[in-house]
Amino acid sequence: MGTEGKATPSLLRSQWFLLLIVMIIIAAITGGINPRFFRINNLVNVLEQISTLGVVASGATILIISGNFDISVGANIGLSACVMAMLMKANTPYAWAIAAGLLVALLCSLFVGACSIVFKAPSFIISLAAIGVFRGLALFLTQATLQTIYGKFEGLGSTRFFGVLPLIFILSLGVYGVIGYVLRFTKLGRRIYAIGSNERAAYLAGIGINFNKLVFFGINGLLVGIGAMMLLSRVGAAQPSTGAGIELQAIGAVVIGGTPMMGGKGRIVGTFFGVLLMGVISNALNMLQVSPYFQDVTFGLLIIFSVAVSALSQGRSRVAA
């Protein structure tokens, strides 16, 4: 796997190295002030909290590398989690409920992709508008009520191997693995990079742009559905606002992980560390009893900061080239 690293000079690698150092510093400070941070139970908690984000951020990685965005993933999670919860409440077999939820998530993401292709509009704008569509549908279906499924479908979210390894975290690792494999070893992966770095050149090299973009959005949709399923099982309830805000965290994690906003580059390993950093910071803020309102401020600033770092390092490499 190392050949790629030799060539992509230090930028990406140094980026995760940097993330690791930042994480260690944050952990050290937080642990120093509040020793509970280092308790096994808390660390396991962090892993559980970042599982959904990791799965969603994996989809975002594919989209951002290919030059697309889907910022409706939060609303998509809300809608598909509500559908799953309502079906489970009505005693539909879990498999059917999950299948229905995944289908909803898939269709939502395909809807964003298709609109962006047909209307030749940036997927960023289309998905921004789609937030209203998806959330509105969820509000209509649930009549704005909380869909609780206490006592049902808890296995997925509460299983911990050896008492420390959450099942959903393992699942998210599997997703990273699959996406990493796709990016590195498949024709589809090459198309993701090719379309993201130069769409016209990809077209002239014989790549069907529209079909492949739909595939990217389809993968993203399935991952969003899996994320919704994990979240529902862990929380035991869903409402239309479930998942709100995860889009920014996902895009932030991808960008912090070294994938430039302009696409064409990036690796799943970076996203993994970006997600981990998000989780550690969020947990540290809780441990330090920072007001939840201020936590939003922190994440917002963090994402702006990471975009700035990404833009500046891109600018530098441009000049160097």
Added chain:
Amino acid sequence: MPDEVVLSVSGLTKSYGAQRPALAGVSFELRAGEVLCVVGENGAGKSTLIKLLSGAVAPDSGLMTIRGVTSGSLVPSQAMALGVATIYQDVELIDSLTVADNIFLGAERSAAGGAFVDTRTQEREARHYLEMLHLDIDPAAVVEDLSSAQKQNLQIVKAMHQDARVLIMDEPTSSLGYEEKRSLMALVKDLRARGIALIYISHYLEEVFEIGDSILILKDGERVGVYRRTEVDVDFVIRSMVGRDASLFFRREKVDIGGVRVEVKDMHWPGVVDHVSFEVRAGEIFGIGGLVGSGRSELAGLLYGMHPRSAGQLFLDGRRITPRNPKDAIRKGVRFITEDRKKYAMFGPRSVRENVAIVHNELAGGPVLALRKERGLTAQFIEKLHIAVSDQAQAIDSLSGGNQQKVIIARWMIEDADLYIFDEPTKGVDVGAKQEIYKLMVDFARHGKCVIMISSDMPELLSLSDRIGVMRAGRMIKVIENAGIDEQFLIKAFLGIQEPGA
């Protein structure tokens, strides 16, 4: 003061990258009320000269003195403040505003204490300017309703309103009809009479000899000379434009030419490519020449399925293979090496290997890449084409222009094909790499493939082509056997100047 020098430049030099400079030590003077025509082949440095004078790019060295102010480089706002206005081919107007609004854009006449635009005053003043220049345009008309000639005239009016003393016009007649050309000529003469200095760039020598007071001839970025119109003739100008070192010519090996393999029939794209038909034989390099904008690249794009065509078919060995899109073209054995590799071919941040292997991978079956095979093929082509890379995983962005071009050619060579279309194959490529690319093209021919080569580089066209198709205004006006013809003959064909007895 009609004889006052308003613009003088000395030693103006600009190079992009390591190759021959685009402009090398060019000097000239321009006086008020003088029309200086700039002529030269494609790539002689005309566009670069405009960009330097208008402040779009900064020169590497040299000085520009405009109305007494000397500077080493300009930014566009400085050039404008000094009275230099450039009328570009692609018109820079705001389509949704009126004629008067456009003229006063950024310097609106205000009413009611500054908050509102005084439309009435603006239109009255605009009408004054339009009448002064004898232009029949309604100041209240919306710009998108104007013809392209009117838009161009409007740009000139706008420049006059901004008190321009030097007007630069780049191929102003290239998209105009006959009547419009006549009225533009009249406008230019009118401006000259008002003491405006003009730099007029044109491929059309008949215009040059009609309105030019003096003629600046550029060749390969260098000044051949500045001549009074009265002291030179068309033949002299053409000779000066094309005369050059014989060393630029490539001696190619001759290859046996077989029967017709590729037939292009009646290719048509309204307004761009006009019912073009020709044939290419096995082992033949078919050159396509013509001025920039004559529809050459667009014709190639049609053959590759890039553009919607309204008529026309492509045949290979008697079978109809007219491609629906590039993917289809590739599967049917057509390869297109585009003119602008950065824009149309390179995946800039990706590795040399990914760039080389993309078409191979797309044609291979199965979703999983054969990485070992890919590595082997890449290594093989790096060696075969002498591509200078440190590592297959090096980003293509970091290579020199010649090596980038060879990577792209490698991409199209891995999988066998029948028709190779090269659009400006050696643009931005150094001399050594040029020779190697030529050898590759001859190699294709030797294996009985068909090669179509579009080129603005005269020596390239003359030394490689078996036959040359000449394009002008979307039509292939003639196909010339490349035997005993020279650059002067070709450029006359490009310009549409009739050969006596031809």
